[in-house]
Amino acid sequence: MRISSAEEREFLEGVFTAYSFSNEDSALLADTLVDADLRGIASHGIQRLAWYIxxxxxxxxQPQNKVKVLKETPTSLLVDANKNMGQIASAFAMKNLIKKTKQVGLSMAVIRNSNHFGTAGYYSRMAVAEGLIGIATTNTRPLVAPTNATQAFLGSNAFAFTFPASPHPFVFDGATSVVSGGKIQVLAKNNKPLPGDWAIDGERNVIHDAQAAEDILAKVAFTEHQTGGGVLTLGGNSEKNSNYKGFGNSLIIELLTGILAQGSISADTNTGEHDFSQFFLTLDPAVFGDLETFATNATAMFTRIRGLEHTPGTQIMIPGDREYKNYHENLQQGVLLDEKSAAEIKEIAQELEITVPKFK
Known part of the structure; x- marks a missing residue:
């Protein structure tokens, strides 16, 4: 079924307002979820709502808590999200970095005491909309088993990077694991198998039962009980396929987030503090030359790649192509929604005594 993005936005704003978020914060939170759904990233859209609640x-x-700036220089910010939603502190940090970078060419921010922040690309796209290069990263709950390990320790640790180009910016936004936990959650909700070698059990055997994988992730991510299994790093289940490179990428994110923020590493976010950390960087390419030239050259490279010979029935897509295509289509047709998420939405609406959005 589908729901119009306008209906989704209005409903989400009503829900967040009912849970004591300010009108401004409610609008931001709704926008991050609607944006994910429009881009076809259902794992980070409205299906997350029941989990947030x-x-x-x-x-x-803690919705009433306000973001705090702990330390600031002309090129940096250290922000305390104060246990509120990660989206609020992240948007605050990125807005301030954009101002700084336009003045000095480069700036960075670290956020501590945060929560899930939605899609990393939401924030890096804020930077590219202003003609800047944007980087956004986060650690998460422990979901990912390092190379040769049988237990989860790392987060899915998303990384997003944007660069000016036409007809839309280059946007890479992805986990440093083979998949985000949210995608497994969506498949489990809909009783569908895992289509690839994404998850392992406690003996490091690949499993394709989405519900079994979700059960494993729920144990390692939301309880202090150490159990086996988890999501695989980029490169899959074997060192022969260079999965240690995915392991290394994930460790870099851990260092830039939990370690640099002096907060919890992913392995410890299921105990005590439950705190995530984020890292952001913005860079003005104009410090190296003409912005229009950079964008033109990047566009020319992407055009050449899209035009390469390819296997029949396939298409070469640059990161961002699929999401922008989805965005325009879903804006017209409405956002796809699975039946279980629709049922959750109806339950939430009834509990809060607000209008249930219309489904198509």
């Missing part, structure tokens, strides 16, 4: 009720997310 559970964390609000548990006190992991």
């Amino acid at each position: 559970r964390m609000i009720k548990e006190g992991t997310i």
